[in-house]
Amino acid sequence: MNDMSAPRILTSEDQEHCVPVYVVWETTLACNLKCGHCGSRAGARRDDELDTPEALELIDQMAALGTREITIIGGEAFLRKDWLRLIERIAGHGILCTMQTGAYGLNEKMLKSALDAGLGGIGVSVDGREDDHDRIRGRKGSFRACLKALRAARDLGMVTSANTQINAISHPHLRAIFDVVADAGISHWQLQWTVAMGNAADNDDVLLQPYLVKPVMDEVAEIFKHAQTIGVTVRPGNNIGYFGKHEVMWRGGEQGGGHYAGCPAGHNAIGIEADGTIKACPSLPKERYSGGNIRDLTLEDMWKTAPGLAFNRQRGTDHLWGHCKGCMYADICHGGCTWTADSLFQRPGNNPYCYYRVDKLEKQGIRERVRKVQEAPDHPFAVGLFEIVEEPI
Amino acid sequence: MDLSTMPRGLRSPDLPLCLHCAEYIRTTDVPCPHCGQDPTQPGGRYKDEGFYARDALARLLDAMQRAAAAQPDK
Numbered sequence: 001m002n003d004m005s006a007p008r009i010l011t012s013e014d015q016e017h018c019v020p021v022y023v024v025w026e027t028t029l030a031c032n033l034k035c036g037h038c039g040s041r042a043g044a045r046r047d048d049e050l051d052t053p054e055a056l057e058l059i060d061q062m063a064a065l066g067t068r069e070i071t072i073i074g075g076e077a078f079l080r081k082d083w084l085r086l087i088e089r090i091a092g093h094g095i096l097c098t099m100q101t102g103a104y105g106l107n108e109k110m111l112k113s114a115l116d117a118g119l120g121g122i123g124v125s126v127d128g129r130e131d132d133h134d135r136i137r138g139r140k141g142s143f144r145a146c147l148k149a150l151r152a153a154r155d156l157g158m159v160t161s162a163n164t165q166i167n168a169i170s171h172p173h174l175r176a177i178f179d180v181v182a183d184a185g186i187s188h189w190q191l192q193w194t195v196a197m198g199n200a201a202d203n204d205d206v207l208l209q210p211y212l213v214k215p216v217m218d219e220v221a222e223i224f225k226h227a228q229t230i231g232v233t234v235r236p237g238n239n240i241g242y243f244g245k246h247e248v249m250w251r252g253g254e255q256g257g258g259h260y261a262g263c264p265a266g267h268n269a270i271g272i273e274a275d276g277t278i279k280a281c282p283s284l285p286k287e288r289y290s291g292g293n294i295r296d297l298t299l300e301d302m303w304k305t306a307p308g309l310a311f312n313r314q315r316g317t318d319h320l321w322g323h324c325k326g327c328m329y330a331d332i333c334h335g336g337c338t339w340t341a342d343s344l345f346q347r348p349g350n351n352p353y354c355y356y357r358v359d360k361l362e363k364q365g366i367r368e369r370v371r372k373v374q375e376a377p378d379h380p381f382a383v384g385l386f387e388i389v390e391e392p393i
Numbered sequence: 394m395d396l397s398t399m400p401r402g403l404r405s406p407d408l409p410l411c412l413h414c415a416e417y418i419r420t421t422d423v424p425c426p427h428c429g430q431d432p433t434q435p436g437g438r439y440k441d442e443g444f445y446a447r448d449a450l451a452r453l454l455d456a457m458q459r460a461a462a463a464q465p466d467k
């Protein structure tokens with residue numbers, strides 16, 4: 001039960017019958033941090049967040065559809081007064097409940113209560129060395145709070161992971177960040193690119209330029225090998241792409257799947273906003289990727305009939321464009337993470353944050369940069385518009 | 394949950410590895426589009442970095458599991 005990775009491994013049956021194995025649930029948009037790269041622009045709670053009976057009923061509906069893991073996020077999930085009741089209900093269905101947190105204000109007593117309620121593990125966001133982390137999270141002391149929470153959770157016997165966004169600030173210090181979180185007792189270190197959404201679209205100088213994907217992932221590969229020697233698993237998030245020489249190492253064999261198999265949004269994953277909006281992925285904008293609201297329709301109805309959730313299930317290659325069109329992995333990868341591409345270009349199917357692509361272009365003497373051409377509006381999950389600039393190396 | 398009532402989705406195909414450079418290829422790729430070698434002959438990085446040994450162990454464990462499953466109940 002306490003294995004954080006096993007429930008998400010997809011069987012053929014899961015894929016062929018679109019079982020919503022994994023749910024990421026923004027239980028509240030309230031947050032005690034002010035992160036410069038926050039895609040949802042969290043801070044104040046939404047006006048119309050689900051109340052406790054509505055939230056509990058939603059959990060029952062997820063269980064009925066075959067969900068095996070629910071990660072509660074925010075905002076900051078523990079700012080909901082009923083957060084322990086939600087964990088208890090999730091665990092009561094035999095579903096692994098995990099929590100993704102900034103950990104500011106998360107103390108040992110709260111962790112013990114969460115563990116007793118059935119929390120299976122926590123993932124703490126650590127986005128840089130102490131000064132960088134505190135600056136980007138908008139709170140002095142937030143870095144130390146992360147480490148304190150990780151150690152407390154470890155001492156309670158919880159499965160702990162750290163999650164780090166790779167961006168222009170963090171990428172030069174990845175090994176130092178890893179050493180600190182490994183010392184705090186994590187079992188997993190999950191990585192993802194910072195995506196051009198919300199505050200990160202406003203502060204676009206934080207974004208990693210795509211041509212740096214290759215040297216950064218080459219370094220991550222070295223960290224991966226070192227991590228194995230001390231019992232820590234380095235796990236690439238869904239937007240860490242794709243193929244190339246390291247794919248077999250971090251997605252093959254012991255990592256559970258064979259290789260990247262395309263975006264699972266709406267196929268085997270669901271995202272939920274605190275007001276009950278059901279989406280294909282927690283990070284996608286509701287304007288284009290919503291199945292409706294749980295106050296109007298059942299989860300089963302939306303899952304089975306809503307086009308906004310179904311776009312990945314029978315996906316071919318027609319939607320691909322740019323260098324993703326014609327790629328040898330096009331029918332497997334489908335352009336990678338929908339969120340990453342859509343946040344840049346307001347449409348999926350072209351993803352410059354791809355190892356194989358960067359490597360291939362590099363061999364042709366070309367590199368890609370992204371450049372903002374339109375600001376994002378001031379609401380949660382807002383996206384601007386970027387363009388790709390190709391230039392000789 | 395009745396799977397027959399769920400929406401249908403496509404299962405992602407599994408790509409084989411080139412047994413020389415350990416990158417993923419198509420089943421029809423000869424030579425390997427990444428390293429130019431015969432992808433069916435173990436060698437290079439695939440052997441040097443332990444993928445050969447790991448895959449051999451996985452195949453052995455799989456064979457043992459299948460053999461155990463085929464045994465009559467004890």
